[in-house]
Amino acid sequence: MAEGKKFVVMATHGPDNPEMATLPFVMGAAAAAADVEVVMGFQGEGVSLVKSGVAETINAPGFRPLAELLQTIREFGGTFLVGGPCISSRGIVEADLVEGSHVVTAGRFVAEIASATNVLWY
Amino acid sequence: MTTQLTDAEVSGLGETTVVDARGAACPGPMIEAKKAMSGVAVGAVMEVWSSDSQTQEDVGIWTEMAGHTYLGVISARGYERIFIRRGK
Numbered sequence: 001m002a003e004g005k006k007f008v009v010m011a012t013h014g015p016d017n018p019e020m021a022t023l024p025f026v027m028g029a030a031a032a033a034a035d036v037e038v039v040m041g042f043q044g045e046g047v048s049l050v051k052s053g054v055a056e057t058i059n060a061p062g063f064r065p066l067a068e069l070l071q072t073i074r075e076f077g078g079t080f081l082v083g084g085p086c087i088s089s090r091g092i093v094e095a096d097l098v099e100g101s102h103v104v105t106a107g108r109f110v111a112e113i114a115s116a117t118n119v120l121w122y
Numbered sequence: 123m124t125t126q127l128t129d130a131e132v133s134g135l136g137e138t139t140v141v142d143a144r145g146a147a148c149p150g151p152m153i154e155a156k157k158a159m160s161g162v163a164v165g166a167v168m169e170v171w172s173s174d175s176q177t178q179e180d181v182g183i184w185t186e187m188a189g190h191t192y193l194g195v196i197s198a199r200g201y202e203r204i205f206i207r208r209g210k
Binding site: 002003026029030033034035036062063064072076 | 146147148149150152153155156180183184187188189
């Protein structure tokens with residue numbers, strides 16, 4: 001059973017690469033469905049994925065729509081952490097982010113990764 | 123993980139909850155199964171319909187991780203019926 005396991009899934013690709021943008025959500029949704037605790041982390045261009053309205057524009061061929069996967073992870077209790085400096089440098093503010101997003105700094109990512117059983121980095 | 127069931131074995135499972143995930147892309151069938159499982163009584167059987175040949179492996183792994191029991195699969199016309207018993 002997956003109880004007691006925790007995945008941190010880091011997303012660093014943005015909408016310009018739909019497949020690489022979608023893969024973290026595929027793995028996050030699959031893990032959450034298997035009762036794994038899921039923390040989604042967004043850094044670099046990946047922060048664009050959780051800007052309101054952006055997920056709905058990403059449909060990588062062969063995959064479920066990104067917005068649907070995002071909603072699934074949220075529904076299964078996943079956490080969304082977004083790098084503060086990465087949104088600042090892109091002119092994004094916390095109010096622009098999808099519901100349930102938390103703006104964090106490197107220390108929080110370190111703490112989450114240190115306590116995770118597995119980390120996936122895209 | 124593949125266990126081929128016979129028609130008689132499937133009949134012996136009795137009433138099932140059907141999750142029609144035909145046409146759903148990975149990891150869709152797992153997600154649909156997870157969502158539907160909350161409506162299945164502990165010990166009861168769910169069957170997931172999938173037209174994706176890789177789904178039975180995915181669902182089998184999910185079943186084990188989520189604490190359920192993978193019972194097996196039987197082919198239908200253009201899709202597979204994957205059977206799971208709820209374990210918790």
